Amino acid sequence: MLVLAGCRRPAFTGPPDQRVHVLMKNWEIVPETIVIARNAKVELTIESDDVQHGLAVDGLDIDESVRRGKPAVVRLIAGQAGTYVMRCSILCGRGHDQMKGKIVVR
Numbered sequence: 001m002l003v004l005a006g007c008r009r010p011a012f013t014g015p016p017d018q019r020v021h022v023l024m025k026n027w028e029i030v031p032e033t034i035v036i037a038r039n040a041k042v043e044l045t046i047e048s049d050d051v052q053h054g055l056a057v058d059g060l061d062i063d064e065s066v067r068r069g070k071p072a073v074v075r076l077i078a079g080q081a082g083t084y085v086m087r088c089s090i091l092c093g094r095g096h097d098q099m100k101g102k103i104v105v106r
């Protein structure tokens with residue numbers, strides 16, 4: 001098994017401690033700020049309300065594309081407290097650059 005130091009998001013099994021629903025649509029990420037607990041088992045369900053988007057979170061090893069009607073589920077455990085930038089990773093149109101948010105790990 002290949003282990004990439006620090007940047008690979010650890011997987012987990014069983015029920016999550018925290019579930020978060022993320023909606024991506026032209027041109028925003030809702031909610032714009034997500035607060036999660038450090039070392040908690042977190043499950044993100046990401047949906048698109050319109051075109052194809054991608055949820056990328058730098059520093060948490062997340063980059064998932066999502067289409068309308070096809071939610072993506074991401075499971076993560078964030079071991080490091082801090083603020084991580086969420087952005088859209090798929091050029092979705094005119095307001096693409098406005099699709100930003102943050103994940104705060106406490």
Ligand SMILES: [Cu+2]
Nearest residue numbers: 088090092096
């Ligand atoms: Cu986009």
